[in-house]
Amino acid sequence: MGIINLAKRLDEVSDSATLAISAKSKEMKRKGRSIIDLSVGEPDFDTPWSIKEAAFKAIKDGFTKYTPTAGIPELIQAICDKFKNDNQLNYGPSQIVVSVGAKQALYNAILAICNPGDEVIIPQPFWVSYPEQVKLAGATPILVSTYPEAGFRIGKNELKKKITSKTKLFILNSPCNPTGAVYSREDLSEIAEVICSHQLYLIFDEIYEKLVYEREHYSIASLGKEIEEKTITVNGLSKTYSMTGWRIGYAAGPEKIIQGMKKIQSHSTSCSNSIAQMAALSALKGPQDEVEKRREIFARRRNFIVDRLKKIEGVSCFFPQGAFYVFPDFSSFFGKRYNNWIIKNSLDLATYLLEEAGVAVVPGIAFGADHYVRLSYAASIEEIEKGLSRVEEALSLLK
Numbered sequence: 001m002g003i004i005n006l007a008k009r010l011d012e013v014s015d016s017a018t019l020a021i022s023a024k025s026k027e028m029k030r031k032g033r034s035i036i037d038l039s040v041g042e043p044d045f046d047t048p049w050s051i052k053e054a055a056f057k058a059i060k061d062g063f064t065k066y067t068p069t070a071g072i073p074e075l076i077q078a079i080c081d082k083f084k085n086d087n088q089l090n091y092g093p094s095q096i097v098v099s100v101g102a103k104q105a106l107y108n109a110i111l112a113i114c115n116p117g118d119e120v121i122i123p124q125p126f127w128v129s130y131p132e133q134v135k136l137a138g139a140t141p142i143l144v145s146t147y148p149e150a151g152f153r154i155g156k157n158e159l160k161k162k163i164t165s166k167t168k169l170f171i172l173n174s175p176c177n178p179t180g181a182v183y184s185r186e187d188l189s190e191i192a193e194v195i196c197s198h199q200l201y202l203i204f205d206e207i208y209e210k211l212v213y214e215r216e217h218y219s220i221a222s223l224g225k226e227i228e229e230k231t232i233t234v235n236g237l238s239k240t241y242s243m244t245g246w247r248i249g250y251a252a253g254p255e256k257i258i259q260g261m262k263k264i265q266s267h268s269t270s271c272s273n274s275i276a277q278m279a280a281l282s283a284l285k286g287p288q289d290e291v292e293k294r295r296e297i298f299a300r301r302r303n304f305i306v307d308r309l310k311k312i313e314g315v316s317c318f319f320p321q322g323a324f325y326v327f328p329d330f331s332s333f334f335g336k337r338y339n340n341w342i343i344k345n346s347l348d349l350a351t352y353l354l355e356e357a358g359v360a361v362v363p364g365i366a367f368g369a370d371h372y373v374r375l376s377y378a379a380s381i382e383e384i385e386k387g388l389s390r391v392e393e394a395l396s397l398l399k
């Protein structure tokens, strides 16, 4: 019997660089070590009670069967209303698809748009799944570096330079995970101008839209009919309503693309969970004061973590305007040593901080930017203070 080879696409897709750290951190916790986890990608708050009650009711009412592929009509209407009220976007129900998290919406959009060989432009640092999803679709990620000096934002000229006859798609995320960068209306107009003068689509991932601190969030598709017709707007309930485990995301865009995404979804997950859809309906239709309260808490934590990081010698930190992450530059520690440790890159540094300080962070390399480390402030101020004091002490040992 010969060896049966698995699909080549597995060779294309990388294992997450975060997996090793997170597995190690879990193992250390299990063995009783005190670990402060600043690596998480989800709010530390619970899902609001009224949303949970809508799910209990759905179960009691027996709302436990398949729903239409794109989602239940009431939820689709609530999403249309949300786009109209919050984002000045007039999408009709046939332009919306509800999916299993924003992650599935993104993947379906990429699958619906890209052919093998197509190029997809992605600003770097990027959210970990964009390049991998592009590769799974057989397309090629084209990465464009962004830097803290330019607010970790890509400008129109850098974008233009990367466009070739093969470019099919540009993926933009604002507020950005991991940098916390938020694109202004002017930035977005310039990008819209480039997209509209070339043959390509745009995915605009605005999943952190409700976690913006000083700037205002703008949906790029709201800047004019022409850009609306080329944009797939992706959002979800995970971050806004602390509903990461419920797996509800959605996309809106040109009917032709949304219908294509539905076709793909109908053969993969069929539809998202019926009970979670009812919970999502209640989240979107219910009072929004909890969202604002949580945003204010995140804003205070953001100020605290940035100020605290600035006090650590050798660390420089971009001031994030959105999401719940900071992305400081730790590269001044590369080349330094302590006992058997030699810090060569962000993965070494994250491993050192986990093992020496008991603090879990995500190495920047997971986001394509090795000088940095991502810390999440989805943790209390006390935890952040304790975590960063440990980090400071561990870093002071490196010589």
Ligand SMILES: Cc1ncc(COP(=O)(O)O)c(C=O)c1O
Pocket (backbone or CB within 6 Å): 041, 100, 101, 102, 103, 104, 127, 173, 176, 177, 205, 207, 235, 236, 237, 238, 244, 247, 248, 249
């Ligand atoms: C930028 C970004 N987009 C999309 C997602 C996917 O979110 P979900 O699938 O939970 O809706 C995440 C989650 O971390 C994210 O950070």
